Amino acid sequence: MGQSSSNRVVSRFTETNAPPNNVALPTDYLNEPLTTLEGSLKNMHSRLDDLDKHIINAKAQFNSSIAHNLTRDEAAAIYLYTLEWPSNGISLYTIFNQDLRTxxxxKIKHWLPFLKLLMTAMNKMPSKQLRVYxxxxxxxxxxYTEGLEFVWASATSCSRSINMACNFFANSNGECVLFQIDVQNGKDISAFSHFKLEEEVLLRPGTRFRVTKKPQLEKIDSMSVFVVHLQEV
Structure with a gap:
């Protein structure tokens, strides 16, 4: 679990959030009963390979003493969200976020039990005010024009480390964008992630942002990237 995934072609840190939109977080999840990780994903077996195996592995990572008083299922939900499926499979976070953006x-209704479990876990964790990427x-x-306010409907994975965020597109051909985000309610999920070295901060689905300045082309570690400055509102 103490590894980094920076050699991946696509990751939670580079999957698309664009275009900016105002798709709100579905509040129906609030009416869902809190269930086990297995129960929350019972409708996902046809879309995720070897799901039972990955659930068992996720729950095996945690014992009875878990930070922030998370239950084993809540902690395992975060772990499973960060997990990369094998190269021939689509990861949970990919399908989860794609469906939330629609x-x-x-499609969304099948994710409501898992969304309830994930949001319950995040709500138990302290909110961090910090800069992430x-x-x-x-x-x-x-x-992303200056002054624009918008919502990212999906869960948003960021890193506290600018170098870590840049590593994910260091070998990319073509132009890249780096989002520099000042957050108010970031959740540091490093203790629950499969990739602890990524210094991951997770933002809730449906988080609203404002573009605070005009995007500019900047040099970061010999790479030329467009930097978009965002603030959580």
Whole structure:
């Protein structure tokens, strides 16, 4: 669990959030009963390979003494969110976030039990006010004009380390964007992540942001990247 995933082609830190939108977090999850990790993903077996095996492995990472009084299922939900499926499989976070970004309730409804478990875990953790970073391949900087307020519907994975965030697109061909985000409610999930060295901070689905300055092309560790400055609002 003490590894980094910076050699991956795509990761939670570079999956697309664009374009900026105002798709709100579905509040139906609040009415869901809190269930086990197995129960929260009972409708996902056809979409995620070897799900039972990964659930067992996730729960095996935690004993009865867990930070912030998370239950074993809550901690394992975060771990499973950070886990990379083998190269021939699609990871949970990919499908979860893709579906949250749609307005298709027929897809979102199957995630509500897992969303309830994940949000319950995050709500138990202290909120951090800090600066974090995430990357995105391709130049979408023109979509993030100064003063724009928008929502990212999906869960947003960031790193406390600018170098870690940049590593995820260091070998990318073409233009890249680095989001520098000043957050108010960041959740440091390092203790629960499969990749502890990534210094991951997770932002809730449906978090609202404001672009605080015009995106600029900047040099970071010999790379030229467009930097988009965001503030959580």
């Amino acid at each position: 307005k298709d309730n027929s 995430r990357g995105l391949r391709g130049d979408v900087s023109k979509e």
